[in-house]
Amino acid sequence: MRRYCELLASGTTKLVEPVSSALVQQVPDIADAADALVPGRASASVLKGRALLKLGRAADALAAFDEAKRRDDRALDEPVALLAWARANARAGRLAEAVKAYRAALPRTSALTTAERSSASFEAGMAVMAQGPAGVDDAVAMFRQARRDAQDSIQVASVMALALALDRAGQRDEARAVLAGRSRADIKALLDTRVSDALSDAGVRHESDALVAIALEGDGPVAAKDAWRAYLDGAGGKGPWAAHAREHAGSVAASKKPGAKVLQVGGNR
Numbered sequence: 001m002r003r004y005c006e007l008l009a010s011g012t013t014k015l016v017e018p019v020s021s022a023l024v025q026q027v028p029d030i031a032d033a034a035d036a037l038v039p040g041r042a043s044a045s046v047l048k049g050r051a052l053l054k055l056g057r058a059a060d061a062l063a064a065f066d067e068a069k070r071r072d073d074r075a076l077d078e079p080v081a082l083l084a085w086a087r088a089n090a091r092a093g094r095l096a097e098a099v100k101a102y103r104a105a106l107p108r109t110s111a112l113t114t115a116e117r118s119s120a121s122f123e124a125g126m127a128v129m130a131q132g133p134a135g136v137d138d139a140v141a142m143f144r145q146a147r148r149d150a151q152d153s154i155q156v157a158s159v160m161a162l163a164l165a166l167d168r169a170g171q172r173d174e175a176r177a178v179l180a181g182r183s184r185a186d187i188k189a190l191l192d193t194r195v196s197d198a199l200s201d202a203g204v205r206h207e208s209d210a211l212v213a214i215a216l217e218g219d220g221p222v223a224a225k226d227a228w229r230a231y232l233d234g235a236g237g238k239g240p241w242a243a244h245a246r247e248h249a250g251s252v253a254a255s256k257k258p259g260a261k262v263l264q265v266g267g268n269r
Contacts, residue, residue, distance in 0.1 A: 004041075007034040011047045017115075019054060027051035042068040042075035050084045058091035076101075079108040083120055090127055090203030098203060099127050099135075106142070118150035119194075122158050123202040129165055130204045132240030136169045153192035157211060160190060164214040168244050179218045186215055206235035210245065221251045 011030040014023040031048035035041070049064030065085050068075040076085045086101030102124035109117045125142030128135040143165055146158035159178060166175035189195065190211050199205045213227035228249040231237070236245060 001038065004034050004038045007031075007037070008043055008047060011051070015047075015050055015054065021055075024051055024054050028055075040071060042072035045071065046075055046081050046084075049088065050081070053084050053088050053091070058088050061088040062092055062094075079105055079112055082108065083116075086127075087123070087201040090123075090201060093203060095127060095130060095203055099124075099131060102127055106145075114149050115151070115154070118146045118154050118158065119198050119201075121146035121149065122154055122161065123198050125158075125161060125165065126199060126202040126204045126207055129161075129168070129241075130202075130207065130239065133168070136165055140165045140169065153189040153195050154198065156186045156189035157195045157198070160186070160211045160215045164210055167214060167217075168241060175214070176218075179215070182215065182218055184216075184219070187212060190215060206231065206239075209234065210236060210241070213245070213248065217248070221248065225249060 007030050011027045011034070014020070014027050014030075028048050028051050031044045031051065034047070035044040038044075045064050045068035049061045049068065052058075052061035052064055061084070065076060065081075065088060068081075076082050082101055082105040086098045086105055089095075089101060090098035102120070105120060106124055109120050112120070121142045125139040125146060128142065129139035140162065143158050143162035147155065147162055150158050159182065163175045163178040166172070166178060190208065196205065196208065199208055209227050209231035213224040213231060216224035216227060228245050231245050232242060232249060236242060
């Protein structure tokens with residue numbers, strides 16, 4: 001049993017930020033070795049699932065987490081495991097299951113670092129908002145929490161996500177107030193790897209274009225037109241917020257003036 005615990009501790013340490021890809025690649029074998037020593041325990045499967053998720057193998061991670069739940073129905077109750085379960089589901093396109101896991105995880109994140117808590121709140125809000133208008137009020141609350149906790153690029157993304165959610169909820173005056181004082185320098189933060197990873201973890205990478213577009217709305221609709229068009233040309237054009245984006249994109253034609261300058265921004269689709 002001692003060797004089993006040592007293997008689990010070794011694997012867990014290799015997953016702690018900042019993560020080394022070379023070390024993470026060792027973890028599935030470490031988890032398998034632990035499982036061979038003490039078969040049938042859920043902890044080894046949870047460890048393997050977390051590692052596989054970090055390696056970009058969401059489907060394999062889900063299989064490992066499912067095995068952990070089969071062995072112990074409380075295997076994913078810990079916040080780190082529950083967040084990994086949410087992210088694996090989101091990355092695999094199982095948004096409804098991901099949202100359930102995010103909602104269950106958020107009240108348990110007090111033991112996590114501030115950075116982990118803010119990322120969790122931001123991701124949860126993005127996943128909930130992606131389900132459509134019914135979840136937008138909950139998303140607003142999640143983004144307010146993320147804005148309070150976050151720093152650096154996730155803080156900027158949380159502010160823009162809050163403005164986007166308020167705008168989508170029809171609270172446009174408040175959305176404009178949230179955007180007041182922001183600058184185009186914030187666009188660079190929205191394109192930061194940490195933000196794109198968080199959007200991917202939430203299963204909504206295409207929402208990057210909407211975040212850029214709402215950020216640019218502070219300079220007027222003309223400045224935002226390329227980002228709204230990019231959103232509509234990608235997965236967003238088939239999602240629940242397509243009409244909202246079309247409304248914004250349509251307002252460009254009404255407000256555009258001859259000779260107006262437009263900032264070119266490439267989004268993720």
